[in-house]
Amino acid sequence: MFMRKNQIKCVSKAVLVIIILLFSNELLAQNQRVNSKSNNYFWDNVQFGGGIGLGFGSGYTDISLTPSAIYNFNEYVSLGLGAQYSYVSQKNYYNSHLYGGSLIALFNPIREIQLSAELEELRVNINPNDPSLTSEQFWNTGLFLGAGYRTANVTIGVRYNILQDDNKNVYSDAFMPFVRVYF
Structure with missing residues (x-):
């Protein structure tokens, strides 16, 4: 037992x-x-997008690549990161390289309207073709507030650089149109 x-x-x-x-x-x-x-x-909830820019004219070349990604917290708010590289050249005057990054916040109060705030930091290198002129290198900071019309994955709108400095800036105007695409 x-x-x-x-x-x-x-x-x-x-x-x-x-x-x-x-x-x-x-x-x-x-x-x-x-x-x-x-x-x-x-x-x-992650979307990738960005842009490719090509501009050609009489002795002028502008090529840019701007990939970005956003995270959609909900249907109203998204935050993301972006990178940028641009090559700009004016024949017989200068060529320049711009590179940097950005932080972007998107707010969609209704499906068709998108409001944005984007902080951009670019390193600017300008090399004049005239040897008597010196090269220029500086950081350019932009804070863009924008609004656009959104349909599906595409937003078309305008943004305004509230930190625009006409004496030392890579953009000729504070207002800039944009097309934003995310997949």
């Missing part, structure tokens, strides 16, 4: 250990599913 109680205790302990292992494995599997859903949920 004593042997039987001992065997029952051992079997009971083994069954208990197996049940605990099965439940803990199931709990870990559920935790992994929740984590993978939250990972997918993050990427479901």
